[in-house]
Amino acid sequence: MSSVAVKNVKSSGLKKQKGVLEHIMLNKSLYILLVPGLIYYLIFYYFPMYGVTMAFKDFDMFSGLFSSEWVGLLHFKNLFTSETFFKVFRNSILISIYKLFFNFPVPIVLAILLNEVKNIYFKKSIQTIVYLPYFLSWVVIAGIVINLLSPSTGVVNTLLKSMGHEPINFLANKSYFRSIIVLSDLWRTMGWNTVIYLAALTGVDPELYESARIDGAGRFHQITRITLPCIRSTIIVLLLLKVGNIMNNGFEQIFMLYNPMVYEVGDVFETYVYRLGLVEARYDFSTAVGLFKSVIAFIMLVGANTLARKFGERGIF
Amino acid sequence: MKIRKNSYEKAFDIVNYTILSILGIICLYPIINVFAISFSSYPAYVRHPLMIFPREIELTSYERIFTNxxxxxxxxxxxxxxxxxxxxxxxxxxxxxxxxxxxxxxxxxxxxxxxxxxxxxxxxxxxxxxxxxxxxxxxxxxxxxxxxxxxxxxxxxxxxxxxxxxxxxxxxxxxxxxxxxxxxxxxxxxxxxxxxxxxxxxxxxxxxxxxxxxxxxxxxxxxxxxxxxxxxxxxxxxxxxxxxxxxxxxxxxxxxxxxxxxxxxxxxxxxxxxxxxxxxxxxxxxxxxxx
Structure with missing residues (x-):
């Protein structure tokens, strides 16, 4: 009996070694299906990863990446002595933290409130309305924001004027810019995230609430004892995803709304790299800035993912 | 006891519906406003920039952009x-x-x-x-x-x-x-x-x-x-x-x-x-x- 087992192990080991080629020959079509996808990732993700070597070279458009001269850490030395770099670093992190702090809890509260609504039509309509903005592109939202905040005709300034205040040019004012970014982000994403929590809540057995009510639990108790525990893991995963992405502010929102008057408080990595690289054509230096960002982002993401697993979640990916 | 609980529940519902309605308006108003302005004449827009319904309805804006x-x-x-x-x-x-x-x-x-x-x-x-x-x-x-x-x-x-x-x-x-x-x-x-x-x-x-x-x-x-x-x-x-x-x-x-x-x-x-x-x-x- 044991010898049979040994024989089986041996033969399966052998089979595996010579089996790869055989498996490919027998299932050619399966491997052919994979090829375009693998090439796609190679060209558009792994070639650029090789391209980051530009950050250590004195890049010359005419001689190309291969034959450009190595300069070691020169660009990074310049980077860490640049004042703008630290401002950009600070802005990127601050804006993300503000978004996390102010915008993260809103959808949770909103989902709980919607979950308490008994009128199904009211619930559905509010749900539909609040996540409509998610489908608008940032160009459109920027148009709406500029409209709303316009010093001459915007709603906000019309209200200010009617109360006897001077109109404020919000988008050109350093003390308002980050708030505008945080609020417009809230406007766009709160409904979407609410729907994610509501989707997690659809799995809850209504009988749980029923029996809690019979036991005399009030609304507040039902929320803290049933609703919140049910969306706990969704909250953790979304929170860690946010923390992992703290270096990414997204190019479009900032780019659409900022202007030179608020660079000081609003310039983030994406916009800075774009201006340095594609406007000023300092390819090597801007690649170094981008690489710095990617490395920090990588550490944050891996850290967040490890934490998620520690919390007993399956991790983000 | 029972009455108190019911009135508490009612108050909760009123506050809840109010908050959600306000949020709904905040999400919808800017979009409706843009919609209304697009169908209005320019002078009407200057007089009522905050409109919800189009005023002096006309399609000139659309005619102009769609001939561009x-x-x-x-x-x-x-x-x-x-x-x-x-x-x-x-x-x-x-x-x-x-x-x-x-x-x-x-x-x-x-x-x-x-x-x-x-x-x-x-x-x-x-x-x-x-x-x-x-x-x-x-x-x-x-x-x-x-x-x-x-x-x-x-x-x-x-x-x-x-x-x-x-x-x-x-x-x-x-x-x-x-x-x-x-x-x-x-x-x-x-x-x-x-x-x-x-x-x-x-x-x-x-x-x-x-x-x-x-x-x-x-x-x-x-x-x-x-x-x-x-x-x-x-x-x-x-x-x-x-x-x-x-x-x-x-x-x-x-x-x-x-x-x-x-x-x-x-x-x-x-x-x-x-x-x-x-x-x-x-x-x-x-x-x-x-x-």
């Missing part, structure tokens, strides 16, 4: 990118996900790592731009289709869905002598319609709203997409720069026309909203299943 050749070519380009890009993305995603679901090929784990690693680390804006430039894709619509052809997130959703298809279905087809390609196209894809519809909409909305790639890779106006046109018209910084004479900006592109452009470019998305709604929620559920 740049808008028409941008519309065509956007439709092309959305249709071709979405079909291409769908095909590529399914083709890649199918062999990797249930580890049908050798080395599946390694290949998954190869794909998922790109979610954690990327080369950044400039090296990607260089690749697109080297491939001679600059100033072609393919630059808006190929570099973003596959979303790793959508790939994971599809692969997870394919894992849930019972083995027995594929087995019995195999016994009937069907090859992998036939099983994929005649059996697996029809079974995956809900998940494919979901990611098709994810891709389509992303393609329609795409700005960053268009802005980086396209310079010729004839190759412009709607988002580029919209940016030129809408974020006219003149209004921000000029507080004393705000109407100066309006003379170039009156607000009524800006709003008409916003409506015209967003309408397809708003029209498909009922479908989007149904499938996006399904998509979230599918995404949640994996967790």
């Amino acid at each position: 050749p740049l808008l028409i070519s941008s519309y065509k380009n956007t439709v092309f990118v959305t249709i071709v890009g979405t079909l291409n993305s769908l095909l590529l995603t399914v083709m890649t996900a199918y062999p990797l679901a249930k580890s049908k090929v050798r080395g599946s784990r390694g290949i998954m790592l190869y794909i998922i690693f790109t979610m954690f680390f990327n080369g950044g804006i400039i090296p990607t731009y260089m690749v697109v430039k080297t491939l001679n894709l600059l100033d072609t619509l393919w630059a808006l289709i190929l570099p973003t052809a596959m979303s790793t997130y959508n790939f994971i959703i599809v692969r997870n869905f394919l894992e849930t298809i019972p083995d027995s279905i594929e087995e019995s087809a195999k016994i009937d002598g069907a090859g992998h390609i036939r099983i994929l196209f005649e059996l697996v894809i029809p079974l995956s319609k809900p998940v494919l519809a979901t990611i098709a909409l994810f891709y389509a909305v992303a393609n329609w709203n795409r700005f960053f790639e268009s802005y980086m890779y396209i310079t010729q106006r004839s190759k412009w997409t709607l988002t580029l046109l919209l940016r030129e018209i809408v974020s006219d910084n003149a209004d921000i720069m000029n507080v004393t004479d705000p109407t100066a900006a309006d003379t170039v592109f009156p607000k009524t026309m800006q709003c008409a452009t916003i409506v015209a470019t967003t309408l397809p998305i708003l029209f498909s909203y009922p479908f989007l709604q149904r499938y996006f929620i399904k998509g979230i559920m599918l995404g949640a299943v994996k967790g």
